[in-house]
Amino acid sequence: MKTRYQAFIVLTLLCFCQQSSAHREDERIVQISTIAITPYGFDKNSAPAGIYYDLANLILNEAGFRSENHIAPYARIIHELKTGQTDLTIMFKYQELADHVIYIAPLPTLKNVVIGLEGIQFASISALQGKTLAYLRGASFSATIDSDPLIKKHRTTDIRQGIEMLVRGRVDAVIGPMEPILSAAAVLGKMHLLGEPLVVSERTPWLQISRKSVFRLFTEEFATAFNTLLKRGELQILQQIYAAKNNPIAQ
The missing domain is CATH 3.40.190.10 (Periplasmic binding protein-like II)
Structure with a gap:
């Protein structure tokens, strides 16, 4: 009887550890919202794309985080930054968000x-x-x-x-x-x-994160990743790529 009880306890602990591990893994997924404005963020044939969409993905990858990126209108992103549904975005500063976000790094004006x-x-x-x-x-x-x-x-x-x-x-x-x-x-x-x-x-657009995000503790990592990408010229590369894509003469 005692052996069966001990086995039950071990199985319970194993399940708990697996659930905790899965939960921690989920917490590593940063929720990004990209502004729905071409060429920064748009859906092309049901596939999200854009300068800021790609840049945000590169930043999170460089910083070692997994992410999910969604294209959304300004109003929804502002609301979700306030509630914490969105962790991170790239867009202008807004007075109504001053108390709800942390500004990480500026992009070119x-x-x-x-x-x-x-x-x-x-x-x-x-x-x-x-x-x-x-x-x-x-x-x-x-x-x-x-x-x-x-x-x-x-x-x-x-x-x-x-x-x-x-x-x-x-x-x-x-x-x-x-x-x-x-x-x-x-x-x-x-x-x-x-x-x-x-x-x-x-x-000036800013890389910014919700104050309600659990990832607000990693702003330095995000800033470092962003600056690394800028030095490598990744932003300029993306701008050139999307300038060509949106120029019908070049297609």
């Missing part, structure tokens, strides 16, 4: 622009008053524009939708980072219809 149709040039932000901008839902590209009630904003699901609305005359201009706007226009074959850009802000 991006220019945010407003672009209308060919032949139309906006001299200043004040010239946008009375106009309607296609504005990515959940994003913030210019505090001045955001706070001006005379500048109308039509929220869109992605930059491509904004370009399509511009061409159809439903909005007067599109706002966003220069590269995604040009990329979307190139894919749609509408580059020749775009006017001169008005630079409205310069903002």
Whole structure:
């Protein structure tokens, strides 16, 4: 009887150890969310891709962590960073996230622009008053524009939708980072219809992690991995790859 009892205890401990090991293994999987904006993050034939998508995967691999990476809109990522459902992302700083994330490392600064149709040039932000901008839902590209009630904003699901609305005359201009706007226009074959850009802000994307993430203790490892990749020129390589992919002339 005693032997059977001891065997039962041993089996129970073995099962517990296996479950604990599996649990620890699961905890090593970092949940990444990549912004759904071409060329940084997008689904191509149901396969996620993009500059930030690939870069985040490279960072986690370099740091020795397994990861799961999902493409998601700004609003969802902001919510999930607050709740801890998302561990890590690459995007601009947002005031509403100031108390919810740790900023790990900056990427090169991006220019945010407003672009209308060919032949139309906006001299200043004040010239946008009375106009309607296609504005990515959940994003913030210019505090001045955001706070001006005379500048109308039509929220869109992605930059491509904004370009399509511009061409159809439903909005007067599109706002966003220069590269995604040009990329979307190139894919749609509408580059020749775009006017001169008005630079409205310069903002820096950051590798950032949720304060509710168990991986917040490894920010130094992530920063080291990121800087290693930058020195190797991995970001520039990704930018060149996706610039070619989104250029119909090069295909």
